[in-house]
Amino acid sequence: MINKKHFSRAALAAAVSSVLLAPTALANDEERVIVAFQPGAKAAVQQAVERAGGRTVVDLSNDNAMAIMVPSQALQGLQRNPNVLYVEEDVKRELYSSEFEPNSPYGIVMVQADQVSAALAGNRKVCVIDSGYDLGHPDLQTSGVDGVFDSGTGNWFTDENGHGTHVTGTIAALQNGLGVVGVIPNGQLNIHVVKVFGANGWAYSSNLIAAADQCANYGSDIINMSLGGSFSSTTERNAFDRLNDAGVLSIAAAGNGGNNRHSYPASYPAVMSVAAVDRDGNHASFSQFNNQVEIAAPGVDVMSTVPRGMGQLSLFSAGGSTYSAIAMDGSPDGDVSGSLVDCGLGTSTCQGAQGNVCLMQRGQVSFADKVLACQNGGGVGAVIYNNESGPLNGTLGNVSVNIPAVGISQADGQAALSSVGSSASVTVGASDWASFNGTSMASPHVAGVAALVWSHFTECTNDEIRAALNATAEDRGAAGRDNYYGHGIVKAKAAYDYLTANGCAGGNNGGGDDDNGGDNGGGDEPGASITLSATTYKVQGRARADLTWSGADSSSVTIFRNGSSVATVANSGSYTDVTDLRGSGTLTYRVCEAGTQTCSDEITVSY
Numbered sequence: 001m002i003n004k005k006h007f008s009r010a011a012l013a014a015a016v017s018s019v020l021l022a023p024t025a026l027a028n029d030e031e032r033v034i035v036a037f038q039p040g041a042k043a044a045v046q047q048a049v050e051r052a053g054g055r056t057v058v059d060l061s062n063d064n065a066m067a068i069m070v071p072s073q074a075l076q077g078l079q080r081n082p083n084v085l086y087v088e089e090d091v092k093r094e095l096y097s098s099e100f101e102p103n104s105p106y107g108i109v110m111v112q113a114d115q116v117s118a119a120l121a122g123n124r125k126v127c128v129i130d131s132g133y134d135l136g137h138p139d140l141q142t143s144g145v146d147g148v149f150d151s152g153t154g155n156w157f158t159d160e161n162g163h164g165t166h167v168t169g170t171i172a173a174l175q176n177g178l179g180v181v182g183v184i185p186n187g188q189l190n191i192h193v194v195k196v197f198g199a200n201g202w203a204y205s206s207n208l209i210a211a212a213d214q215c216a217n218y219g220s221d222i223i224n225m226s227l228g229g230s231f232s233s234t235t236e237r238n239a240f241d242r243l244n245d246a247g248v249l250s251i252a253a254a255g256n257g258g259n260n261r262h263s264y265p266a267s268y269p270a271v272m273s274v275a276a277v278d279r280d281g282n283h284a285s286f287s288q289f290n291n292q293v294e295i296a297a298p299g300v301d302v303m304s305t306v307p308r309g310m311g312q313l314s315l316f317s318a319g320g321s322t323y324s325a326i327a328m329d330g331s332p333d334g335d336v337s338g339s340l341v342d343c344g345l346g347t348s349t350c351q352g353a354q355g356n357v358c359l360m361q362r363g364q365v366s367f368a369d370k371v372l373a374c375q376n377g378g379g380v381g382a383v384i385y386n387n388e389s390g391p392l393n394g395t396l397g398n399v400s401v402n403i404p405a406v407g408i409s410q411a412d413g414q415a416a417l418s419s420v421g422s423s424a425s426v427t428v429g430a431s432d433w434a435s436f437n438g439t440s441m442a443s444p445h446v447a448g449v450a451a452l453v454w455s456h457f458t459e460c461t462n463d464e465i466r467a468a469l470n471a472t473a474e475d476r477g478a479a480g481r482d483n484y485y486g487h488g489i490v491k492a493k494a495a496y497d498y499l500t501a502n503g504c505a506g507g508n509n510g511g512g513d514d515d516n517g518g519d520n521g522g523g524d525e526p527g528a529s530i531t532l533s534a535t536t537y538k539v540q541g542r543a544r545a546d547l548t549w550s551g552a553d554s555s556s557v558t559i560f561r562n563g564s565s566v567a568t569v570a571n572s573g574s575y576t577d578v579t580d581l582r583g584s585g586t587l588t589y590r591v592c593e594a595g596t597q598t599c600s601d602e603i604t605v606s607y
Helices: 042-051 072-080 163-172 205-217 234-245 367-376 410-419 439-454 462-472 492-502
Strands: 030-037 055-060 065-071 084-089 092-095 125-130 145-149 190-195 202-204 222-225 249-253 271-277 293-298 302-305 311-318 321-324 334-342 357-361 381-385 405-408 423-431 433-437 531-539 542-550 556-561 564-570 574-578 586-593 603-606
Touching: 030 042, 030 072, 030 205, 030 234, 042 055, 042 065, 042 072, 055 205, 065 072, 065 205, 072 084, 084 234, 092 205, 125 163, 125 205, 125 439, 163 190, 163 302, 163 433, 163 439, 190 205, 202 205, 205 222, 205 234, 222 439, 234 249, 234 564, 249 439, 249 462, 271 439, 293 439, 293 462, 311 405, 311 410, 311 433, 321 410, 334 381, 334 410, 357 367, 357 410, 357 423, 367 381, 367 405, 381 410, 381 423, 405 410, 405 423, 433 439, 439 462, 439 492, 462 492, 462 564, 531 586, 531 603, 542 556, 542 586, 556 574, 564 574
Parallel strands: 125 190, 125 222, 145 190, 222 249, 249 271, 271 293, 334 357, 357 381, 381 405
Antiparallel strands: 030 065, 030 084, 055 065, 092 202, 302 433, 311 321, 311 423, 334 423, 531 542, 542 574, 556 564, 556 586, 586 603
16 A cells, blocks of 8 residues: 655665775774684784774674774784684675655565465564664554664664665555555564664674674574665675574675676575566566576565655655656755646747646756746646656756755656546655665565565575475576576565475475485485586695586585585586685585485595
8 A cells, every 4th residue: 555655765865885995994004994804813813903903893702703993014024923713895785676656565465475365474573774763654664673783883773875664665664554555564574673784884794793793692583684885795795604503594685786796795605696577577688697596576666654744755646646746956845736838849938828737848958947948837736748758757956946846757747648637646755765776675575475475484594485485486597596687576476375285395306206305215215316526725834625516406505514505506517716725624514405405425535
């Protein structure tokens, strides 16, 4: 349900581009880096940092690391310290969304969230790492929500950016007759908010690691990260591997670059990378496409909650029909009505505009000139329709006007021409809802679906839920998994039915009768017979292993090293495991069909 309330461009001036910039040296030639140290060497390394004139900014003890600020000239000394394993840049993480045409939350139907009961949602907890949560918003739950925040970002229950409130609304906006509904709309879901972004919309990799640990510490089953950056981090990758092994399902936005570059954390094997589709299920032009994209969800024109008053209501109606409208950037608020007048291209003062609403086509002169042509003719409101397909998202620049002005699509403008002479109205004003574009909007659809489905199958592991979502996604693009859609568009009811029929093992034995994957009375082992081989070598003193396998039937496999999962990758038959291990030792590997117990024998190799 929607009350036709939309968003404000001005309130989201801090929304960031999907093209990410590499961090640079900070003031006084200081740099922010992550230092990984030998187990038990934290105190010694901390002393070395302090002697070098540095300081710790984020403690990452769970991963034997710390984020520090340190003079640039001290880096080489730290890298040579025998207690230090490596030093890497503390790379930036940014929000993946942008503003766009307001519309209803079609995504809830697309992902089948309305077909699965949310009655058991209280046994799941979703953590949202973002810019905060507008606690007290009329369309968001106030019970079952807790949170923490990074120093300097403000209270977790405020949201100066608007992004976090929008993301959380997609997951859990209430079915209360106001605004929109989320994937889980009954107010029963447990939500944990970790605020790492302020109004500027960026933070560091170390902040993200610490936030993810906070999610786990507060009992979260699922982490949503509608954020990312172009540069990977070894420490960050290791942290998400560790959290995955601990049973946490991590989900992240694939990125908004519209290219095939990897984005992180989405492109780590332990994280589900979510691409965006539009209301027709087609790949969004801005959505990144690469070999780590795992699944897709709605990310275009996604209507959701924003902090109270941060959105903007934009309405145009004529002849009894209401059209989707976007307020011109710089338009004053107003609620006006009159007869609809066709003012053509609005290149000169519109005759007959006195007391009426002007309808004009885009072209020849600026939007501001068109609005002034209406205003100078005595018009009370201006509507400009596009001269090409798609919505019109315009700006008045620095020109001051006195009447509300909105843009509409070419198709709506042509339809409205039939209502010239009829009663029309234009409204621009504050709102508590907005429509955004981005893989940031796709990721929470998947997080919500994962929580919804998992609430019915709590005996399943995070990997088994992940495998079920992938197995039942609606295939789009090229047959099977592809780089644009991954396995396809996430579907809640399909995943629910799949697990109901097959159990947590997901029917990976070809639908056989042995649900537990045990032996079949001494017959052949069910499923594929996977053979694995490995060779090791070193690059810059660090061990690597080239793995090759055959016999796996699934579309993806999980690589295990020394009993812990390293990656879930496409079943290409080969994988290179890049470790940070120096010196000598042994590595034990195993390859399994993703989400199943169908595995190769373990092999051990020396390095």
